[in-house]
Amino acid sequence: MFKTSFAVAVGTALGAMVFCAASVPASAHATFDRAEARQNSTWRGALRVPHGCNGQPTNVVRITIPEGVINVKPMPKAGWQLQTVSGPYARSYTLSGKPIAEGVREVVWSGGNLDDGHYDEFVVTARMTDSLPPGPVFFPSVQECATAKASWTEIPKPGQDAHALKSPAPAVMIMAQGAQSGGHNHGAAPAPAAAIKAGALMIEAPWTRATPAGAKVAGGFMTITNTGSAPDRLIGGSFPLAGRFEVHEMAVANGIMTMRELAKGLEIAPGQKIEFKPGGYHVMFMDLTSQVREGKPVKGTLVFEKAGTVEVEYRVAPVGARAPAGAHAH
Numbered sequence: 001m002f003k004t005s006f007a008v009a010v011g012t013a014l015g016a017m018v019f020c021a022a023s024v025p026a027s028a029h030a031t032f033d034r035a036e037a038r039q040n041s042t043w044r045g046a047l048r049v050p051h052g053c054n055g056q057p058t059n060v061v062r063i064t065i066p067e068g069v070i071n072v073k074p075m076p077k078a079g080w081q082l083q084t085v086s087g088p089y090a091r092s093y094t095l096s097g098k099p100i101a102e103g104v105r106e107v108v109w110s111g112g113n114l115d116d117g118h119y120d121e122f123v124v125t126a127r128m129t130d131s132l133p134p135g136p137v138f139f140p141s142v143q144e145c146a147t148a149k150a151s152w153t154e155i156p157k158p159g160q161d162a163h164a165l166k167s168p169a170p171a172v173m174i175m176a177q178g179a180q181s182g183g184h185n186h187g188a189a190p191a192p193a194a195a196i197k198a199g200a201l202m203i204e205a206p207w208t209r210a211t212p213a214g215a216k217v218a219g220g221f222m223t224i225t226n227t228g229s230a231p232d233r234l235i236g237g238s239f240p241l242a243g244r245f246e247v248h249e250m251a252v253a254n255g256i257m258t259m260r261e262l263a264k265g266l267e268i269a270p271g272q273k274i275e276f277k278p279g280g281y282h283v284m285f286m287d288l289t290s291q292v293r294e295g296k297p298v299k300g301t302l303v304f305e306k307a308g309t310v311e312v313e314y315r316v317a318p319v320g321a322r323a324p325a326g327a328h329a330h
């Protein structure tokens with residue numbers, strides 16, 4: 001169980017990258033299958049319950065609905081009773097032109113019997129209002145067994161590293177309405193920024209994402225083309241807001257998307273064009289010492305075996321963006 005890889009669930013790699021687990025595989029936690037949603041959108045999430053409470057089967061699953069998440073509709077499950085607990089919201093929201101001031105605050109599936117060795121999903125749909133700031137929103141959840149409980153209720157405090165939590169509350173990364181998204185990175189076409197030439201290498205459109213308060217890591221993305229006739233290798237770099245800089249790759253293993261450090265860096269073969277992007281190769285800014293702010297470019301360096309140290313400037317897209325929104329600003 002002492003895995004040192006970063007594990008995040010498939011399909012959530014982007015948002016989850018800022019609060020991925022360093023020492024515990026995410027599959028051991030209760031998490032949502034879709035851990036990303038845009039403001040003012042309808043979200044459907046399945047809470048994945050990976051095991052029981054210390055060997056006991058799960059009989060009850062409770063999900064607390066955070067403020068700002070409205071119009072909650074849980075999906076009934078065969079063999080379980082479904083109950084919702086409603087109450088007033090802290091403020092009034094508008095849904096389809098109508099004000100609503102109360103709604104579901106808790107969803108409870110009870111009377112079931114989910115074996116410790118089995119896995120199941122508990123589905124809700126909800127409206128993510130624009131009162132939710134970009135960044136993670138947490139859904140504290142509890143599994144109840146005959147005499148034990150598994151509480152997924154820990155929420156990182158400002159400045160606290162989410163990696164450190166033992167029983168993190170399932171989170172959904174909220175993206176600003178304008179933030180570009182899309183599983184296939186349609187928006188990630190090369191931005192019209194001047195390409196940086198370093199020897200035989202051409203580096204285009206470096207970008208990163210704003211980080212929520214307390215985030216300890218951020219990803220860096222760009223396109224690097226080797227126009228020469230000899231291979232070169234990205235072996236490191238620097239980012240002023242980070243304690244460390246790593247080169248990472250992402251790969252799916254056993255249904256879990258995992259990112260890992262490429263300790264020897266990444267070779268760029270002659271004629272090869274490598275796109276560093278969310279869900280693929282990326283550089284990783286570790287141990288952030290301050291928040292990365294949207295719209296404020298950050299200068300850093302990339303270090304190559306042959307081309308040496310190259311200065312680059314990262315544009316900063318919104319939290320959770322999948323493509324360099326605003327890259328056309330120049």
Ligand SMILES: [Cu+2]
Binds near residue numbers: 219248249282283284
């Ligand atoms: Cu990474």
